Amino acid sequence: MNVFQIISFVLLSFPALAQMQTFSLQEVKLTGGPFKNAQDVDLRYILALNPDQLLAPYRIDAGLPIKAPRYGNWESAGLDGHIGGHYLSALAMMHASTGNAELKNRLDYMVTELAGCQAKNGNGYVGGIPQGKVFWERIHKGDIDGSNFGLNNTWVPLYNLHKLFAGLRDAYEYAGNQQAKQVLIGLGDWFIELIKPLSDEQIQQVLRTEHGGLNETFADLYILTNNKKYLETAQRISHRALLNPLLAKQDKLTGLHANTQIPKVIGFEKIATLTGKTDWSEAAQYFWQNVSQTRSVAFGGNSVREHFNPTTDFSQVLQSNQGPETCNSFNMLRLSKALFLDKNAVSYLDFYERTLYNHILSSQHPGKGGFVYFTPIRPNHYRVYSQPETSMWCCVGSGLENHTKYGELIYSHSASDLFVNLFVPSTVDWTAKKIRLTQRTEFPYQNQSELVVETTKPQEFALHIRYPKWAENLDVRVNGKAQPVDGKPSGYVAVRRKWKSGDTVTVRFKTSTRLEYLPDGSNWAAFVNGPIVLAAKTSTDDLKGLFADDSRMGHETKGRLFPITSAHALVGDPATYLNRLKPAENLRFNLDSLTLQPFFEVHDARYQMYFQTFSREAFDEQKARLKQQEAEALVLDASTVDKVNCGEQQPEVDHNYQGEKSDSGYDDERFWRRTRSFIAYQLQNKNRTGKYIDIRALDDIKPDQVSVLIDDRPAEVLSADGKTIRLRATDKEVVILKIVAVKGINTPRFNQIRLLTQ
Known part of the structure; x- marks a missing residue:
């Protein structure tokens, strides 16, 4: 057990947690198969990245000279530094899984560099957020203008900061880096001072913006230090707009940005284990059940264009090229793992296994490397893969981590017994018991697994073998002798005996x-x-x-x-x-x-x-109807040069959204944004082929309530038809569209903006 786990179980006395424990990544080694290949491919990608380029945003913000230019893409577009946090986690976990020395060298180097930035800042803060000092000072003074993804017109700064919190935690937990722990504590203390002047209402306003699992990392700080101020902060920064409906078992998820919500719930569950708040844990279970059973497709992923679709209508998911996001599954696996360890329910493993094989494993190119953001289920479509020098998306950050930790739940243990949860070729060394278990399997290509016990002396314990939900039967033999199978699907079959070295368990199952x-x-x-x-x-x-x-x-x-x-x-x-x-x-x-x-x-x-x-x-009737609908949609797409789906996180970020006194929402299965001041977008007019701009709203667009500027000049209105207006576009490569409210009155709820050729 690693240092972090030891501290966890000393502090916690809840029976479920003490009953089921994980092995450290150091104790589990992959020995073959597709997961081992994925780990090896990820290792090459990790080593292809330059630590000094990832550190550049932190050095810039601290006023230190950079040692290499920062990366481009999202790392130079407002989310500067977020990959650096993920990289710490990936280095730590991959080192724990493989023992690769270069990974440890890079990790220690990055932590030392971050400590230097923190020392230069002088107040515990370290971060790569552009103009961070000015930004955080505004928040400290209560100057808050928050929306779903923009806080004071800064792109998800708390989400960005959470990646560093998590990376420092993982550097200590998985790699034992003591300096990372000290930097983490300093950063946590700075944050507590930052929000100290804010009322609870102001903090909840800040939390409207995506903030990752910040509440979870403060719960982790409490585990590390046993200082209650961190646990109190974890509860204070838990988002009530999500928590309260979950406590009431109300489904208010449709239309919400999916990956914004899942990390918050991981935090709710961890806080529940530390405080005994059983209702918070029940809220986490309700969320997991809702998302995994009513919002997920076959491969375990969820969302369309990053948002939860209605549970009664997956048509948007089927039509879109922006299918389930890999980050969502990254976090749903973390939530499934937390609930499994807390509740000992194998149903969490059934979902975990399904998502691991079909979404996470498929989200990395098995030869060239590269991570997938969207996995469409639209028939006859495809996925895009990242490259180390070009791509700095959120799913690259979580992708770096995904393939480092496949060993985390293949096995688990209680005080006396060993559990086999997944059928993956691997070994586990239960160092405390001086037991090694080797698993030889070619699953899923063959429906059996062989488990070989090695022990320094004969020992009595129970070997619990998962009976998966999908297995139509289970046959268990010890040294060739059939064993009674008392368990049921979504449970375990226990074999208790006095084991000696060389004892072999053969597990066979049938699938269809x-x-x-x-x-x-x-x-x-x-x-x-x-x-x-x-x-x-x-x-x-x-x-x-x-x-x-x-x-x-x-x-x-x-x-x-x-x-x-x-x-x-x-x-x-x-x-x-x-x-x-x-x-x-x-x-x-x-x-x-x-x-x-x-x-x-x-x-x-x-x-x-x-x-x-x-x-x-x-079939004949449906085909004729859909053919007409699709023909119209494809004609519109073919004439579209660029478009913005107003109120959706990524499309707005992609178009450099700016605004004041603005809010967004989701009504009648459509997203929208309105303002009492202004909103603005940058449209990309590739090859200058766009001639017209169509603005569509959910309400009538009245000239006395709104004015529109294109490139800071009054727009020429060509037509107006209730909820839609058409403007003449300029012939520039970048067209800046600004919508201004008249006399501070709310504008209509704008739904979509398209730059069109005709």
Whole structure:
């Protein structure tokens, strides 16, 4: 057990936590298979990054000379320094998992450099946020203008800061860096002083802006120090607008920016374990149940264009090229792990395993490396991969971490017993008991695993083997002798005996392929074998931007959208759908002209994961209707040079949103933004082909309530039709659109702005 875990269990006396414990990453080693490959590929990516470039924003803010230019992309666009925090975590966890010495050298170097920046600042603060000193002084004085992603027109500064908090914590927890602990405590004390003058109402106003899991890291500071001021702060900076509905078991999630919410809930759960607030833990469980069971697609991901879609309508998810975001699953796995350790419920592992194999493993290119931001489920679409020198997105930060810690839940233990949770080729050394367990398996390609015990002397304990929800039966043999299987799916089968070196447990299970429909009850279904989601490569046409450049929207696909009506469908009697699969080898199945295979193997191609199911009569009727709808939508997209979905986080950030006295919301399944002062966006007029700007609102646009400027001049209004107005665009490469409220009266709720060729 590592230092952090020891402190945790000394401080905590709750039975569930003491009952189930994790092994340290140092004690678990991957020995083969796709997860080991993913770890190796990630290691190369980590080493391809330059620590001095990642440190540059911190040195700039501290007034120190830089040793290398900072990276571009998001690291020079307002989120400066966020990858540096993730990098600390990745270095620490990858070093713990592999023992690679260069990783430890880099980690120690970065922490020393950050300590130097902190010393130069002189007040405990260290950060890379542009103009940080001025920004934080405004917050300290109560000058707060917060929205979902902008705090005083600064891009998610608390989210950015949280990455450093978490990175310093991980540097101490996983790598034992004592200096990181001291820098972390200094940063925590600075933050407490920062918010001391603020009322609870002002703090909640600040928390409207995305702030990651800042409450969790202050709970961690309490674990590290046993100083109650950190636990009190953790509760003070817990966002009540999310917590209160969860406490009441009310689903208010639709329309919210998804990854903004999940880290907060991880914090609620940790605070609950430290304070005994069972209602906070129940709120976390309610959130997990809601997201994992009613908002997640087959591969475990959730959201469309980064927001929670209605549970009753996944049509936007099916249509968009911005499908579930990898960061969401990164954090849902952290929440699943926390709840599993707290509640000992195997259902959390079932979701954890599904998401690990199908989203996290698939989100890194297995050969060239590179991380995926959006994973569309739109048929015949594809994903984009990052590159070390060009891409500094949030999903690169979490991606660096994702593939460092595959060993975290393969095994766990209680005071006396050992638990096998996942079937992954690996070894675990239970150093306290002088027991080693080696797992040999080719799962998911073969449905068995062999566990070999090594011990210095015979020892009696129970080996608990997970009985997965997806297993149709389980056969357990010790040294070839069949054992009684008393457990049930989503539970454990316990084998208790006096073990000696060489004892071998063979576990066999049966799986089959089934159809899983989307949670909204629509007729879209995915093929799933055991925990493995299957998909088919459909083409390699027009994979524009497959490996991202350094553009602001490099993480989004640029290739055309193929009509959904041209996608392969399952037509006829539902009883025949599965019968059409013809098994091949290595989890491959022939489906008519397609070949289904594990989705984590599908790369460098367009793919189809979800299939529409129809009776013959319904198919003909639906195809004609959808063809007309899609034709209209594709014509509009083809004439669109640029667009902003108002009130959505990433589109607004991408278009350099500025504003005052503005708020945003989600009504009638559409996002919006309005203002009592002004809002402004920068539209990219590529090749100067855009001629017109259409502004659409949810309310009538009245000339006496709003004025519009283009490049600081009154716009020429070409037409106005209730909720839509058309303006003439300038022929500049960048068009600045500014909407001003008249006499401080709220403008209409603007929904979308498009720059069009016709």
